[in-house]
Structures are given as C-alpha cells and as structure tokens.
Amino acid sequence: MTIIETSGLTKYYGDLCAVDHLDLSVGNEIFGLLGPNGSGKTTTVLMLTTLLEPTGGSARICGYDTREEAREVRRQISYVPQEMAVDIKLTGRENVAFFAKLYGIPRRDEAVDRVLSMMDLSERADDLVRTYSGGMRRRLELAQALVHEPKVLFLDEPTIGLDVAARRKIWEHIRTLKSRGMTIFVTTHYMDEADHSCDRVAILDRGRVIAVDSPSALRARVGNDIISARVRGQIGDTFPEGITHLGERDNGEIVFSTDHGSEKVPVLFHWLEKRGVSVQSISVREPTLDDVFLSLVTQREEGHGFDDHKFRTMLRRR
Amino acid sequence: MKDILYYFERDMLRWIRGRISVISALIMPAAWLIFVGLALPTTFSEHYIDFITPGILVLTMLGASLQGGSLLIFDKILGFLNKFLALPSSRESILLGKILFITTRGLIQATVILVLAWALGASLLSPAGILLSYGILALFGILLSAFSTTIALYLSDHDSYAAFNAMVSMPLFFTSSALMPYSVMPSWLAPIAYWNPVSFAIDAIRSLQEGVLAWTRIGGLAVLAALVVAFCVQKFRKVTV
Numbered sequence: 001m002t003i004i005e006t007s008g009l010t011k012y013y014g015d016l017c018a019v020d021h022l023d024l025s026v027g028n029e030i031f032g033l034l035g036p037n038g039s040g041k042t043t044t045v046l047m048l049t050t051l052l053e054p055t056g057g058s059a060r061i062c063g064y065d066t067r068e069e070a071r072e073v074r075r076q077i078s079y080v081p082q083e084m085a086v087d088i089k090l091t092g093r094e095n096v097a098f099f100a101k102l103y104g105i106p107r108r109d110e111a112v113d114r115v116l117s118m119m120d121l122s123e124r125a126d127d128l129v130r131t132y133s134g135g136m137r138r139r140l141e142l143a144q145a146l147v148h149e150p151k152v153l154f155l156d157e158p159t160i161g162l163d164v165a166a167r168r169k170i171w172e173h174i175r176t177l178k179s180r181g182m183t184i185f186v187t188t189h190y191m192d193e194a195d196h197s198c199d200r201v202a203i204l205d206r207g208r209v210i211a212v213d214s215p216s217a218l219r220a221r222v223g224n225d226i227i228s229a230r231v232r233g234q235i236g237d238t239f240p241e242g243i244t245h246l247g248e249r250d251n252g253e254i255v256f257s258t259d260h261g262s263e264k265v266p267v268l269f270h271w272l273e274k275r276g277v278s279v280q281s282i283s284v285r286e287p288t289l290d291d292v293f294l295s296l297v298t299q300r301e302e303g304h305g306f307d308d309h310k311f312r313t314m315l316r317r318r
Numbered sequence: 319m320k321d322i323l324y325y326f327e328r329d330m331l332r333w334i335r336g337r338i339s340v341i342s343a344l345i346m347p348a349a350w351l352i353f354v355g356l357a358l359p360t361t362f363s364e365h366y367i368d369f370i371t372p373g374i375l376v377l378t379m380l381g382a383s384l385q386g387g388s389l390l391i392f393d394k395i396l397g398f399l400n401k402f403l404a405l406p407s408s409r410e411s412i413l414l415g416k417i418l419f420i421t422t423r424g425l426i427q428a429t430v431i432l433v434l435a436w437a438l439g440a441s442l443l444s445p446a447g448i449l450l451s452y453g454i455l456a457l458f459g460i461l462l463s464a465f466s467t468t469i470a471l472y473l474s475d476h477d478s479y480a481a482f483n484a485m486v487s488m489p490l491f492f493t494s495s496a497l498m499p500y501s502v503m504p505s506w507l508a509p510i511a512y513w514n515p516v517s518f519a520i521d522a523i524r525s526l527q528e529g530v531l532a533w534t535r536i537g538g539l540a541v542l543a544a545l546v547v548a549f550c551v552q553k554f555r556k557v558t559v
C-alpha cells in the first residue's frame with residue numbers, strides 16, 4: 001500500500017535547486033529523510049504538506065494530489081514544523097484544545113485528554129507552556145498533531161535541540177504511533193537516530209536522493225567493518241586488496257571499509273607506514289549510516305555521477 | 319465559520335495574558351487625546367475637543383489595525399502559520415480571525431477614548447450616534463486590518479513590517495481631516511484629504527455630531543472594506559510559504 005508517492009518532485013528557489021526530481025514511494029512505515037543542513041529536507045516536507053508549490057513533478061498522499069486535492073490531503077495529515085511553535089501563554093491543554101477545535105473533533109475533551117496522556121503530559125496539562133521544558137514542548141506539539149488521528153504524520157527534525165533522554169522519548173512515541181498503524185515521515189540529520197528507529201530511509205544530498213533502503217541494508221552496502229584512522233601525510237589513492245577508501249570525515253578521520261576488520265588493520269597500517277604516512281590512531285567498528293553517507297557523497301564528488309548499480313557491483317567485486 | 323472564533327479566542331487569550339500589552343494599549347490612545355486634543359493651540363474651533371475626538375478615535379483604529387499586522391508576522395516567523403496552513407480548516411478563517419481580533423481590540427481602545435473625551439467635557443452623542451460611531455470604526459478597522467494582515471503575509475520579518483507600518487500610517491494620518499477641517503487646509507491638501515479613507519471614517523463620525531448620516535462616506539468605506547476583504551480572502555486561500 002502506497003501512502004506517499006512523489007514523482008519528479010522538484011523545487012527551485014530562483015536558480016537554486018533545493019529539491020531535484022524526487023521519486024519516493026512510502027508505505028505504512030517510519031520513513032526517514034536524512035541529509036545534512038540545506039540538503040532540501042524541509043523543502044520536501046513543505047511540498048508534501050501542501051504548503052509549498054512544487055516547481056515541477058507531483059506528489060500524492062493517500063491517493064490525493066497535493067496540488068489538485070490539497071484540502072483532502074490536509075485532512076489525512078498532521079505536520080509538526082522544525083521550529084517549536086506552541087503558545088507559551090496558553091496552558092498545554094489549551095494548546096491542544098485549540099487544534100482539536102480547528103479540526104472539528106467530536107467529543108473534544110476526551111480526545112484532548114487522550115493525547116495529553118499518550119504524550120505523558122497529563123500532570124502538567126494545566127500549567128502554562130512557558131514552564132515546559134523543550135522536550136515537553138515537542139511532545140505537546142505531537143499531542144496537537146495527533147488529536148485528529150491523522151493517517152500520516154510529518155515531523156521535521158523532531159529531536160533538534162533536545163537532550164539525549166528527551167530524544168529517546170520522542171522516538172519511543174514515534175514507534176508507538178507506527179505500531180498503531182500510522183505512517184510517519186520524519187526528517188533528521190542525526191543518522192544514528194534514523195538507524196535505530198526508521199524502517200526505511202532516503203539519503204538526500206544537495207536536493208537529490210542518493211540512496212533509499214532499510215538502514216541495515218544500507219550499512220551492509222559498505223561492508224562488514226569500518227576501519228577509521230587518523231594519519232599525517234598524503235594517503236594516495238591505491239590501497240591493499242580488500243580495503244576500500246570511503247572518504248574523509250569532517251573531523252579529519254579517514255574511513256575505510258572492509259569485510260575483515262581486525263585482519264586488515266595491520267595490513268593497512270604497514271601499507272600506510274611504508275608509504276611514509278604516519279598513523280596516529282586506527283580502530284575497527286561497525287558501519288553506521290554516516291559511513292554510508294560518506295561513501296555515497298565521496299563518489300558523487302569524485303566526478304563519476306553517482307550510479308547505484310555501479311556502486312553495488314563495485315562492492316561485490318571487493 | 320466557527321474557526322474564526324477559535325483563532326480570535328487564541329489571540330485574545332494571548333493578549334490578555336500579556337498584561338503589559340493591555341495596559342499600554344489602553345494608555346496610548348488616552349495620551350494622544352490629551353496631548354493632541356488639549357495641548358495644541360487652535361483658532362478654528364471653539365470646542366476643539368469635540369472636533370478632535372473623532373480624529374483620535376480613527377487614529378487609534380488606524381494604529382491598532384496596522385500594529386495588528388505584526389501578529390501575523392510573529393505567527394509566521396515562529397512557525398505557527400505553517401501549522402495553521404496545513405490544517406484542513408479554511409485558510410481564510412486565519413485572516414478573518416485576525417480581522418475580528420484586531421478590530422475588537424481597536425474598539426476597546428476607542429471606548430477608552432470616548433469615556434475620557436466625555437470626562438474632559440466633550441459633548442456626548444446620542445445612543446444611536448454612539449452605536450453608529452462604533453459601526454463606522456469597525457468598518458474602518460476591518461478595512462485596515464485586512465490590509466495590514468495580508469501585507470504581513472508577504473513580508474518575511476518584523477523589521478520590514480515596522481518599515482511598512484511607518485511608511486503607511488504617518489502619511490495616511492497627516493493627509494486626513496483628523497487635525498483640521500477642509501476649510502483651513504492648504505488647497506493642495508484638501509482633495510487628497512477628501513479621498514483618504516481615514517477621512518471617510520472621520521467625516522462620517524463628525525457628521526453624527528451634527529445629527530447627520532453621511533451616507534456617501536459610510537457607503538464608500540463599506541464598499542472599500544468589502545473589496546479589500548474579498549481580495550485578501552483570495553490571497554489567503556492561495557498562499558504558499
């Protein structure tokens with residue numbers, strides 16, 4: 001069953017292409033849209049929620065076209081924007097009741113109580129939101145969004161600015177909603193969070209989707225193990241048999257992938273030292289979505305426009 | 319339709335709970351009346367307070383309406399507007415709710431002025447006259463708040479809105495019949511003042527003082543308000559972020 005479908009969805013801001021021919025098909029799942037700042041996540045969500053007119057292409061939510069049947073789309077969805085927008089001069093209950101009224105929900109008080117308790121806010125429901133923590137405000141926004149029992153929930157960076165415990169709690173709630181049959185479309189640039197909780201993710205880079213798959217399948221694409229090293233000197237571009245250079249992280253770590261991490265560490269170490277590169281640290285770990293992103297982006301930048309098929313065969317050859 | 323009331327209720331609660339803003343909203347028009355009404359030397363009127371009160375009433379509505387546009391700017395900057403636009407409820411009720419709130423708030427301020435003017439010795443209108451004055455002020459508030467809220471929809475930050483506000487409110491007020499009658503205006507100003515919508519409202523209220531219903535002025539205001547609201551509703555229906 002397809003809940004969200006986009007075809008060739010494109011948005012230009014003047015000359016800048018923020019979203020470039022997006023083709024996505026999302027079923028009843030937690031679908032994560034991942035990508036660094038400015039990669040086009042918010043722009044995509046704004047188009048899917050009927051708030052922004054696409055420059056080209058189309059999108060359907062539950063079968064309704066976001067342009068032609070915008071009103072119907074809005075009946076199916078809820079949207080929680082990236083900024084935290086709750087009225088601090090109103091109580092938590094008033095904030096939720098306001099949305100319940102606008103949605104025209106029958107038996108409003110019950111519905112409001114239900115979502116407040118679902119988000120663990122019952123105790124503080126009658127306090128002014130001014131006194132709420134960031135995590136509570138986010139959960140209040142979720143309560144507002146859930147009060148009309150939407151089929152699809154759009155969350156734009158739901159955990160930004162929250163501490164670890166609050167983040168974990170938000171994701172727990174998201175998983176609970178999924179288990180009750182809701183489809184959740186969530187954007188984030190925290191790859192680790194998406195890895196734990198999303199059924200599938202799309203990785204976005206400068207407006208283009210460069211991979212769509214389950215987190216585990218994506219991780220498997222870069223091999224069993226990751227070797228990361230800090231070095232001084234030029235590493236060159238040939239490496240020992242069975243070791244693939246994925247790229248360099250922002251923090252200066254050089255990342256390699258391999259199928260037999262602990263065996264290849266000494267091999268790589270000697271190879272580098274023999275070429276006059278001094279190795280300061282070297283370690284083996286499991287691949288993360290960050291590594292996937294790194295390898296995909298590095299390939300794109302190296303000129304041969306990214307080709308998913310070529311990437312797979314290359315990995316198989318290793 | 320009910321949605322308009324829900325949006326109105328939200329703005330009202332937020333305003334009332336911001337205590338300071340309520341106090342300032344009530345004191346500002348009073349200060350205007352006292353300084354402009356009593357401190358300016360005048361030669362053309364025996365009873366300047368009677369002459370200036372309609373001007374200050376309309377000025378207050380003007381200020382309240384233009385100030386009111388910033389409500390939408392904040393809703394926009396803080397992300398509320400995006401949430402509202404993603405709701406299935408009709409988008410024009412966002413606009414109409416703002417118009418209702420801004421106009422109501424303006425009328426509350428106008429009441430302060432009426433009471434104060436009366437305390438300062440202005441002659442009182444008949445009950446029907448008072449009612450009609452409120453009607454005229456409401457029409458004027460609807461016209462201006464629809465305009466300012468829709469402008470706010472297209473501006474991206476508070477600074478540019480403040481610039482717009484200053485650019486519009488000063489000329490509108492000073493080229494109106496608020497401060498002097500047409501007979502003493504410079505000849506270049508009189509026709510401009512006559513066609514200024516601010517004067518429509520002021521002249522209509524002044525006529526009430528003489529027991530006259532200025533139908534053309536009231537009608538002009540009503541037609542203008544209807545046109546502007548209809549136009550703004552269209553804009554809100556189609557808006558994208």
Ligand SMILES: Nc1ncnc2c1ncn2[C@@H]1O[C@H](COP(=O)(O)OP(=O)(O)OP(=O)(O)O)[C@@H](O)[C@H]1O
Pocket residue numbers: 013016017018035036037038039040041042043044082189
């Ligand atoms: N209203 C706008 N006008 C012009 N350019 C814009 C506008 N909104 C976004 N952009 C540009 O479009 C690109 C994508 O922005 P978008 O906000 O969708 O990214 P994002 O992935 O949500 O980033 P972040 O993680 O920072 O929220 C960026 O380069 C941004 O500068």
Ligand SMILES: [Mg+2]
Pocket residue numbers: 041042043082156157
């Ligand atoms: Mg964003």
